[in-house]
Amino acid sequence: MLAKLLLKDAGHQLLDFLIIVRNKFLVKKGYPRFKKNARSVEYKTSGWKLLDPKHIEFTDKKGIGKLKLIGTWDLAFYPEDKIKRVRLVRKADGYYCQFCISVDVKEELPPTHQTIGLDVGLKEFYTDSKGKNEPNPRFYRQGEKRLKFHQRRVSRKKKGSINRKKAINKLGRKHLKISRQREEHTKRLARCVIQSNDLVAYEDLRIKNLVKNHCLAKSINDAGWYQFRKWLEYFGVKMGRITVAVNPAYTSQNCSNCGAVVKKSLSTRTHVCACGCRLDRDENAAINILNRALGTTGHVGTWILDPNASGDLSSTFVGAILHQQDGSLIEESPYL
Template structure:
């Protein structure tokens, strides 16, 4: 599944119609959650039937396309299913109990309610909300795909406008020549990562770079009167600052992951628990700013696209163990050089990356991988599964 995104251009009345469709989506989702809480719906089919009853009860809800109403109920059932799965897996802590949505920003159309123009430059929404025709601007070309391959269309509201997302049912595969190279990656805060060859990639620190501008924009929001137009404009400026930082981090992760995958046949990295690591309040901001999780997700996705092997290994003692003799050399975070009694002297991160590579080539990888929805367009069959050696995966 691929997701192509285009920015839309519209008039003020069309913008209001999009807002109304998004509010209707939020209303139907919250009603579906309430129905489940009251014990009146125990399956997705019952929630889907309830959408028709809501359309009859509330005339303004019937203006939204029937498929879009069902998509809103699907969102509710997705949160319910996730809660059930977390309970079955006995995940510690919160189980993600379904919550009422307060700030919905998207509406989703399925097989009806919208029609793409023949030139693929505009899209027309045909329901009773009055959205009408929207012009599309983007770098992707939809002419390569048939209309029946476009399974869903989303309208997503962001700080700098409204975007149209097209979910296309296609399996992306690209063939490139083998490089006969293997690499181990040790991510860090001083440098984004250090590979087993000793090369370091600088940590861009996008959040730290834009923090001053963000604080200034936040102060301007706080000074404005609540409910005024000036405060609304200040909030939009603040939202654009946050949006720019998130896009910078996203772009950095995608380009770097693609470069690593296309340059190596086997990529080994640590199976880090980011959720536990950010509990350290001294390092939480820097860890979130680095974006290790997003980098790993794109590594696995491009590994599936280019048919490369990605292995996630246990991070225990990768920094303490000597890559030359295997002796454990205790060191604190402030010690940046690994010195062993066998005479091995390496950079701390370089030593860790060699251990990560050796561990990945000598053992099995991470059990399973991320299972993400189509809106993110990642893969879910990339990491080496449990009980399968590296050679067996290559042969399969």
């Protein structure tokens, strides 16, 4: 059996490999087969063994056999008892083998003595309290023309045919590319923001409620606000920065200078107050977000670790209540 696989570590540090599957024990050759509605299989600390840094063998008698790993990462660097999970995952562009490795990835950064508030939006990806903004790339909108082309190709093929499966695979590859573009974009921005500031404040948005507006649902999903917050909190824990999620209510309506309520519709992009304050709508909201964070309003997303404490906590998950905490954040690209 010969196939291309990509190996990712889903632990505290991600490792990427291009690997080739060679199975000399199967009589019938082909790619790994999953059940109808399954795309992955997960092993814990048994059912597999590393033969050497470049080979892994599955010993659960399911016929997977031996996999050859090709890549720049050396698994021998990590003790085998640190590998907590091994997954085989099928995606549109091939098969992935994911290693979950328990390692400490905290970084020591000097303080910057800077604080920032972020207001995410659809026109600009985010606007900060200093008046700077980041453009919204709109990856889905850019690729929508090609997506429609591939969707038409799928609809024209006979159901159950090999050509239809090939067309579906091409459509899936396009969707996968867009999702990866969005993920890497939010990851890059989140890392830059966390490195440059000691405290980052953002809105505690409920994305699943916002997308109920069918007029804006596509644009909201395309923006990737959830991924951005997820990576802000992850890098906040990793680099020892403070991230605070505040209540977004009236951050766009209240004046950041005097606190007066200035009602405005979504089409009104400039905040003008009787006190003489005149700002971009999103900059005014970002300043309000930062002021609420500094006023201890909201909950801390990245917990400040007590040096006398016996353990540490991860950031608060989006939409979770405070007592529902996880002990780790375990995903990162090797390119970071």
